[in-house]
Amino acid sequence: MFRLKGVKARGVLSITDLTIPAKRITCIVGESGSGKTTLLRLLNQLDSPDEGEIWLGQHLSSEMDPTQWRRGAVMVPQATITFKGTIRDNLQIGLSFAGKPEASNEQLEEALHLASLEKDMEQNAEDLSGGEKQRLALARAIVMNPMALLLDEPTSALDEDTADTVMQRLTTFIRENGKTLVMITHSRYIADTYADFVIEMKNGVPQGNGRDVE
Numbered sequence: 265m266f267r268l269k270g271v272k273a274r275g276v277l278s279i280t281d282l283t284i285p286a287k288r289i290t291c292i293v294g295e296s297g298s299g300k301t302t303l304l305r306l307l308n309q310l311d312s313p314d315e316g317e318i319w320l321g322q323h324l325s326s327e328m329d330p331t332q333w334r335r336g337a338v339m340v341p342q343a344t345i346t347f348k349g350t351i352r353d354n355l356q357i358g359l360s361f362a363g364k365p366e367a368s369n370e371q372l373e374e375a376l377h378l379a380s381l382e383k384d385m386e387q388n389a390e391d392l393s394g395g396e397k398q399r400l401a402l403a404r405a406i407v408m409n410p411m412a413l414l415l416d417e418p419t420s421a422l423d424e425d426t427a428d429t430v431m432q433r434l435t436t437f438i439r440e441n442g443k444t445l446v447m448i449t450h451s452r453y454i455a456d457t458y459a460d461f462v463i464e465m466k467n468g469v470p471q472g473n474g475r476d477v478e
C-alpha cells in the first residue's frame with residue numbers, strides 16, 4: 265500500500281525501506297517523540313520528505329496531487345476537529361469538501377455504529393464530550409470511504425471498554441471490506457490484539473522495518 269525508501273524528514277525521521285501492507289491492520293508504536301505522527305503525516309502528504317520517495321500503490325508522492333492522494337488515504341489527527349452544526353452535518357462535511365455526493369442515512373448510521381457513537385444525528389456536535397468528538401471524527405473519515413485510514417491515537421480519549429468496542433467494529437469493517445488501516449497507538453493491548461503488522465519507532469527509525477504479527 266505504502267512504501268518509503270531512503271526517507272528523511274524534519275531531522276527526526278530516517279527510513280531506509282519500509283513497506284506498509286495493503287488490506288492489513290498496521291499499528292505504529294513507540295515512545296513519545298519517536299516520530300510516529302511525523303510518519304503518519306508523510307503518509308497523508310501533509311508533509312513532504314526532505315529526501316527519499318513515498319509510494320501510495322503505484323503512485324509516487326512527488327508526482328501526485330495531494331488532494332487526489334488524500335482521497336485514497338484519509339487521516340484523523342490526534343486533535344480532532346468538530347465543525348459547527350449537527351452530527352449529520354459533521355459526517356457529510358468531508359464528502360462536501362471533496363466535492364462528492366452526500367452519503368445516505370444508512371451509510372451515516374453504519375459509520376456511527378462502527379465508531380460506537382449511537383447518537384441522534386440531529387444533535388449539535390459541539391455538545392458532544394471529548395471522547396464522542398473523537399469518535400465523530402472517526403465516523404466522518406469512514407463516511408469518506410477511502411482505501412486507507414490513517415488514525416493518530418484514535419482511542420486516546422476513550423475508556424478501555426469503549427476503545428475495545430470501537431477497535432473490534434472498525435477492524436472487522438476493515439477486513440471485510442479489503443481496506444487498509446494504519447494507526448498510532450500507545451496501547452500495547454490494542455497492538456497485540458488487533459495488528460497484523462507492527463512498526464515500532466525508536467528515535468525516528470522503524471525497528472527492523474516493521475514486523476508481522478503471528
Ligand SMILES: Nc1ncnc2c1ncn2[C@@H]1O[C@H](COP(=O)(O)OP(=O)(O)OP(=O)(O)O)[C@@H](O)[C@H]1O
Pocket residue numbers: 274276294295296297298299300301302303
Ligand atoms: N514541525 C516540526 N518541526 C520540527 N520538529 C518537529 C515538528 N513536528 C514534530 N517535531 C519533532 O519531531 C519529533 C517527533 O515528533 P512526533 O510528533 O512525530 O512524535 P510522536 O512519536 O508522534 O510523539 P507522541 O507519541 O508524543 O505524539 C519530536 O521531537 C518533535 O519535537
